[in-house]
Amino acid sequence: GKPVVGAWVMVSGSGQGNNRSFSPNQNMTGSDGTLTLRGLTPGETFTLRVNPSDGGKTLKSYVKEKWTPLDEVIQLKQAFRIQGTVVDQDGKPASGVSIRHRKAGTEKWTGWARAAKDGTFTVNDLEAGAYELKPQSMNRTMARPRAPGEAPPPDPSIVKARAGATGVKIKVDLGLRLTVTIRGSQSSGRGRRRAVMRSADSRSQLQGTWIDRKTVQFQGVDAGTQYGLWITGLDDGKFVFVESVNGEGGKLSVDAEAGGVIDGTLKLPPGVTFQYLFVSGYNELGMDVSAQADMKSGTFRLEGLPHGGTWTVNVQGQTSDRKQYAGTAKGSTGANLSIEIKLKEPKR
Secondary structure, X not given: OOOOOOOEEEEEEOHHHHHOOEEEEEEXXXXXXXXXXXXXXXXXXXXXXXXXXXXXXXXXXEEEXXXXXXXXXXXXXXXXXXXXXXXXXXXXXXXXXXXXXXXXXXXXXXXXXXXXXXXXXXXXXXXXXXXXXXXXXXXXXXXXXXXXXXXXXXXXXXXXXXXXXXXXXXXXXXXXXXXXXXXXXXXOOOOOOEEEEEEOOOOEEEEOEEEEOOXXXXXXXXXXXXXXXXXXXXXXXXXEEEEEEEOOXXXXXXXXXXXXXXXXXEEOOOOOOEEEEEEEEEEOOOOEEEEEOEOOOOEEEEEEEOOOOEEEEEEEEEEOOOXXXXXXXXXXXXXXXXXXXXXXXXXX
């Protein structure tokens, strides 16, 4: 029953008649725990969020969807936490791992926490009750396809714990480590470089961690699995593609080769000023590249592409008032595309 001081309050919704998310009010409660939100349209529905200043360590955050503006008192519940340690298959502290959580008996994962370098983790902002915790490597994505309605198989990595528990131990298999050294080029910059290994059955994808501009490391390689290796964002428009890499870990040296390009011109709507125009492309092998468009000239260039094959090129843009624009086209390496950018229709 005591006033909650410094709670951050945000209202978002489909206001202003444009069916897009916006935040007309965000502020903190005063010494008496109150806050006045102004400028809201009567009768419109919003999502109301209240986040305590301690990030859910003592008080639970509050979310109410389909909220209509009115004077009311919101009571925040006590928050619980779960603390523990993540270890790898050898029993050593595992860093670079996130811990997803959900209420026991439910299917939707509702949040996550990141393990520190020493493997310790804390999950805050929980209600009372039992939870399921699942470790996931930040650089390893498992994507086993399932038929519609098919139940997921039992996951041995899921650990159950009650809110308030301490000393929870979670074991995660980080797999083998592969260090790849690039010959003949180096990464051109953090914003453009990308290194991916995808299993032949597309069920597993590994994101590489750059050690330096010529060395990238993959953690989570499965023994006996065949991978395709793809590295882009190298100097001089070069790239690396190895169709088959054995899942044996260790070290691998690869040669960069000169790649092709796709140039493009954007047909921009007259009188519209963009904050950004982001261009991305992908092909049938699951390779992807990206670049920023030159907003003055309305042109772009995707570099480091394998020769041959068809690419789908998507353009996403946003204006200062957060209106979304998009355009798409297909073309092979070496093409010069013309893409019309249009205002995206609101979802209904």
